[in-house]
Amino acid sequence: MRLILVVCALSSAWVVDAQLLRYEGKIHFGTDGHDQQPHSKILLGSDGHDQKPHGQKLLGVDGHDQRLHSQALLGGDGHDQRQHSQALLGADGHDLRSHGQKHFGVDGHDQQPHGQVLLGGDGHDQQPHGQKVGNGPRELSHTHMFKGFMKKYNKAYNSQSEFKKRFSIFRQNLKKIHILQQSERGTAKYGPTKFSDLTEHEFRRMLGLRPDLKPTLSQMEPAEIPSEEIPSSFDWRDHGIVTPVKNQGMCGSCWAFSVTGNVEGQWALKHKHLYSLSEQELVDCDKTDEGCNGGMPENAYEAIAKLGGLETENDYPYEAKDDQCHFNETKVKVTVNGSVELPQNEDDLARWLVKHGPISIGINANALQFYVGGVSHPLRFLCNPKSLDHGMLIVGYGVHTTKYLHRRQPYWIVKNSWGPDWGEQGYYRVYRGDGTCGVNQMATSAIVP
Numbered sequence: 319m320r321l322i323l324v325v326c327a328l329s330s331a332w333v334v335d336a337q338l339l340r341y342e343g344k345i346h347f348g349t350d351g352h353d354q355q356p357h358s359k360i361l362l363g364s365d366g367h368d369q370k371p372h373g374q375k376l377l378g379v380d381g382h383d384q385r386l387h388s389q390a391l392l393g394g395d396g397h398d399q400r401q402h403s404q405a406l407l408g409a410d411g412h413d414l415r416s417h418g419q420k421h422f423g424v425d426g427h428d429q430q431p432h433g434q435v436l437l438g439g440d441g442h443d444q445q446p447h448g449q450k451v452g453n454g455p456r457e458l459s460h461t462h463m464f465k466g467f468m469k470k471y472n473k474a475y476n477s478q479s480e481f482k483k484r485f486s487i488f489r490q491n492l493k494k495i496h497i498l499q500q501s502e503r504g505t506a507k508y509g510p511t512k513f514s515d516l517t518e519h520e521f522r523r524m525l526g527l528r529p530d531l532k533p534t535l536s537q538m539e540p541a542e543i544p545s546e547e548i549p550s551s552f553d554w555r556d557h558g559i560v561t562p563v564k565n566q567g568m569c570g571s572c573w574a575f576s577v578t579g580n581v582e583g584q585w586a587l588k589h590k591h592l593y594s595l596s597e598q599e600l601v602d603c604d605k606t607d608e609g610c611n612g613g614m615p616e617n618a619y620e621a622i623a624k625l626g627g628l629e630t631e632n633d634y635p636y637e638a639k640d641d642q643c644h645f646n647e648t649k650v651k652v653t654v655n656g657s658v659e660l661p662q663n664e665d666d667l668a669r670w671l672v673k674h675g676p677i678s679i680g681i682n683a684n685a686l687q688f689y690v691g692g693v694s695h696p697l698r699f700l701c702n703p704k705s706l707d708h709g710m711l712i713v714g715y716g717v718h719t720t721k722y723l724h725r726r727q728p729y730w731i732v733k734n735s736w737g738p739d740w741g742e743q744g745y746y747r748v749y750r751g752d753g754t755c756g757v758n759q760m761a762t763s764a765i766v767p
């Protein structure tokens with residue numbers, strides 16, 4: 319049951335991939351008149367209207383291009399988010415304005431004003447855009463990228479067939495990166511990361527949040543939300559209660575890292591001493607959860623209370639694999655005597671965070687495998703907020719304002735457990751305020767005495 323759920327969540331996110339394969343090279347505008355051909359599933363309209371075949375005249379046959387576009391595509395200043403007029407482009411002439419630097423046309427043609435009809439006034443949208451497709455140069459550039467990736471992350475494969483297999487996965491992943499990037503609504507950059515040679519299945523094994531292990535009758539107390547005013551940004555890393563970024567390795571123990579991060583903060587705030595606490599103790603000794611096969615923060619708080627506390631990272635070091643429990647009560651440094659469940663309202667989460675410290679969360683990890691930096695705001699159907707599969711720790715929040723267009727991008731600062739060479743020195747920034755990727759769905763904290 320659980321496996322099926324997980325697999326479904328993923329395949330719905332990436333089912334488009336097969337489509338893209340079929341339409342390889344025909345994804346954007348431009349090259350070879352492909353905008354006159356049917357689009358693949360993913361581009362343009364957020365509500366799927368671009369999944370319908372297009373007619374001869376570039377945009378949608380039945381007027382669907384007159385509907386609102388999603389944020390990510392086309393015009394740099396958000397003008398494609400506005401309703402289009404009959405004549406396809408912007409109702410109020412917004413498509414007549416020049417595009418920003420970053421979009422589409424290679425030779426600056428997107429920076430020219432659009433004419434009245436369809437896309438570019440002088441036919442420039444029918445000219446080739448961006449990267450050339452076609453297998454020759456593309457193949458070369460992929461090989462080049464893969465070699466760069468291997469070098470950067472010190473990858474070595476022990477046979478030619480393994481190399482080939484990993485290269486092929488890498489290339490598949492470039493397509494996923496492309497999908498994420500094209501549909502991104504925030505400022506996030508997606509690209510090759512140290513996980514770019516892993517299949518979805520392999521990547522999934524190293525997450526480890528297991529909502530199915532949640533007790534049917536949850537006993538968590540609801541948290542009390544403080545009513546004080548809070549600043550527009552806040553970061554617990556500036557207050558000495560967050561340990562350096564750790565690395566769970568190829569073990570589905572995210573839940574344990576999420577919990578130690580939370581307990582470290584709770585303890586430091588209350589007792590003015592920051593300990594780095596043991597995840598391995600939870601992996602080995604919390605029998606309600608399943609070690610490297612995953613677990614739930616909610617269970618772990620209780621396990622810590624039952625065991626009698628947590629040892630430090632030094633006393634019970636991390637091994638990234640399941641092992642015998644060798645908990646030694648005399649080494650306990652920190653105890654827990656309860657836990658609370660936080661509300662889903664993200665303003666309330668922020669209020670609680672400022673007063674009480676970092677928050678353990680569950681999240682959908684679909685945008686994480688290739689996250690490089692920025693404020694991540696993937697389309698909902700690429701990051702289902704109801705299928706949480708990864709545990710992390712919110713340590714702060716802020717608002718980013720984009721440089722030219724002054725779009726507000728509120729975000730959470732989230733500590734991950736994939737080492738400092740992932741994301742923004744080990745951290746993820748995810749859009750705050752609309753439940754992106756389920757960031758607000760499973761927020762909890764331990765209570766320490």
Ligand SMILES: *[C@@H]1O[C@H](CO)[C@@H](O)[C@H](O)[C@H]1NC(C)=O
Nearest residue numbers: 633644645646647648649650
């Ligand atoms: C537990 O730790 C103490 C030192 O803190 C040590 O003396 C004792 O031998 C340990 N017990 C076991 C069973 O390892």
Ligand SMILES: *[C@@H]1O[C@H](CO)[C@@H](O)[C@H](O)[C@H]1NC(C)=O
Nearest residue numbers: 623654655656657765766767
């Ligand atoms: C937790 O510990 C504190 C301090 O010892 C105590 O006052 C409180 O009642 C305890 N809470 C629970 C739920 O045991």
